[in-house]
Amino acid sequence: MDVLASPTPRASRVRGACPSLAAGSSSRLRPSFRPFLVKFGSLPPLRSSLKVSSPISSAEEAEKNDAADLANWDLASGTVSLSPLDGRYMQKVKDLRPFFSEYGLIRYRVLVEVKWLQKLSQIPEVVEVPQFSQDARLFLESIIDNFDITDAIEVKKIEKITNHDVKAVEYFLKQKCKSHSEIAKVLEFFHFACTSEDINNLAHALSLKEALSDVVFPVMVDLCKEISTMAKEHAHIPMLSHTHGQPASPTTLGKEMANFAVRLSERGKAFCKIRILGKFAGAVGNYNAHKVAYPDINWKCIAAEFVQSLGVDFNAYVTQIEPHDYIAELFNNIIQFNNILTDFDRDIWSYISLGYFKQITKAGEIGSSTMPHKVNPIDFENSEGNLCLANAILSALSMKLPISRMQRDLTDSTVLRNLGVGLGYSLLAYKSALQGIKKLQVNESRLNEDLDQTWEVLAEPIQTVMRRHAVPEAYEKLKELTRGREVSKQSIREFTESLDLPEEAKAILLNLTPNSYIGEAEELAKSVDEAVDLVNGFKLP
Numbered sequence: 001m002d003v004l005a006s007p008t009p010r011a012s013r014v015r016g017a018c019p020s021l022a023a024g025s026s027s028r029l030r031p032s033f034r035p036f037l038v039k040f041g042s043l044p045p046l047r048s049s050l051k052v053s054s055p056i057s058s059a060e061e062a063e064k065n066d067a068a069d070l071a072n073w074d075l076a077s078g079t080v081s082l083s084p085l086d087g088r089y090m091q092k093v094k095d096l097r098p099f100f101s102e103y104g105l106i107r108y109r110v111l112v113e114v115k116w117l118q119k120l121s122q123i124p125e126v127v128e129v130p131q132f133s134q135d136a137r138l139f140l141e142s143i144i145d146n147f148d149i150t151d152a153i154e155v156k157k158i159e160k161i162t163n164h165d166v167k168a169v170e171y172f173l174k175q176k177c178k179s180h181s182e183i184a185k186v187l188e189f190f191h192f193a194c195t196s197e198d199i200n201n202l203a204h205a206l207s208l209k210e211a212l213s214d215v216v217f218p219v220m221v222d223l224c225k226e227i228s229t230m231a232k233e234h235a236h237i238p239m240l241s242h243t244h245g246q247p248a249s250p251t252t253l254g255k256e257m258a259n260f261a262v263r264l265s266e267r268g269k270a271f272c273k274i275r276i277l278g279k280f281a282g283a284v285g286n287y288n289a290h291k292v293a294y295p296d297i298n299w300k301c302i303a304a305e306f307v308q309s310l311g312v313d314f315n316a317y318v319t320q321i322e323p324h325d326y327i328a329e330l331f332n333n334i335i336q337f338n339n340i341l342t343d344f345d346r347d348i349w350s351y352i353s354l355g356y357f358k359q360i361t362k363a364g365e366i367g368s369s370t371m372p373h374k375v376n377p378i379d380f381e382n383s384e385g386n387l388c389l390a391n392a393i394l395s396a397l398s399m400k401l402p403i404s405r406m407q408r409d410l411t412d413s414t415v416l417r418n419l420g421v422g423l424g425y426s427l428l429a430y431k432s433a434l435q436g437i438k439k440l441q442v443n444e445s446r447l448n449e450d451l452d453q454t455w456e457v458l459a460e461p462i463q464t465v466m467r468r469h470a471v472p473e474a475y476e477k478l479k480e481l482t483r484g485r486e487v488s489k490q491s492i493r494e495f496t497e498s499l500d501l502p503e504e505a506k507a508i509l510l511n512l513t514p515n516s517y518i519g520e521a522e523e524l525a526k527s528v529d530e531a532v533d534l535v536n537g538f539k540l541p
């Protein structure tokens, strides 16, 4: 399972405190992970159930069998999992696991608890926690750096007794550090003056920030880039518009793609204004316990420094919880991005249905189980379906999270465990849309065919030129000629020739075809990069 190959909480990496956190450790962890999977995944052991391994004759073969076991375990767990994100689509969204799994949450909590102890050791007034020696500092860092699945299991075991998930982390750390003589003297300063939410809110803030930056934003940017590329490549290809589903003034295929690229990138730009916030103010947000224990310390300042040292903005006005308004703002922006992508998916679906795009086929793949000729737009349909699920979850979270009775209720705790679910469905949808885009092939002859059959779209420019030259009842005359009637190239030409217009104006109209009546569409599409700025990707502040 790839949670093992996870990137590590980046706060520590970025600030250089725990450089080795970045190292993947999958092979080291795997042996201890399988029992975990068996135990917590309620599946029987692989060797007996799936019979994937042959008798082991060498270490190399054993390793191969291990890999096969794991691959088969993925297949097996994917087949029985309740949620498609952890089952059928696991491969596509697994990069989010290190951030939003139970393992990820525990890991971030460990990071925050350890960093807080280190911070206390740097406050001169907290004489009971002297500056740590180099050895003690390295020991503490190594708890974060080397945190692995066996540690997470240990925390879960402790939680079985405490029935309090954050307290379990504190006990785990005390247990882990009691062997170090220097740290053993200050064990009571783990979680000192903290309420659990001081730890949780920072863990969630870090997981969100890092998962978005490392996993979600790059795929959103890829989407914008692909759609911008389509805009430029198809800038010149005329296409009949369809307002109300009816033939309307032509555009170009590229220009319609440019609209989506710009809309999506505007949402991307909005992320840089959303501040990820954290609190560290104790049980009800007033540093009550802190002030009694150490009256002379400016705890608000210490809390601000601590929160900011993790790469999170400080929120000074809080109850027991950080009020989660920023999560609502963040998710609302993602919901809007997802709505725009839904609009894109549906338009591409419609263009495929009109024959404007063909989809590249792959030998062996089936379109329909009963109609052999078919190539269905399944990637865009998958994307649309998952955007619907994503937005349902993201909006549920954005509506719920800012509401908490008085100084807190615990309803947010279970809800916050689903941060990765809304993002998971989003990520899946983005990847499906990207997959669909890669299969698209423009069918220019089909596009031209529609344009050739709708000369009535020239009614608009003819009546506009007539109005310019004060021809009376221009609109009404064109309406009479075209509305509900068969219109041909011939009838349009004859009508134009009959008009009392200056020769130059008439010549322009006689030269016009549905293909050339595209306004500035080509230029707009070609200059899409001026409006879509993706050089620096999407970023949170």
Ligand SMILES: O=C(O)C[C@H](Nc1ncnc2c1ncn2[C@@H]1O[C@H](COP(=O)(O)O)[C@@H](O)[C@H]1O)C(=O)O
Pocket: 163, 164, 165, 166, 194, 195, 196, 197, 320, 410, 413, 414, 415, 417
């Ligand atoms: O710092 C504190 O603990 C203060 C305490 N408030 C709490 N704050 C944070 N977590 C708490 C709180 N209370 C319980 N728990 C533990 O939260 C876990 C909830 O589990 P779940 O509903 O599955 O998400 C589950 O593990 C619970 O034990 C208060 O009394 O105000």
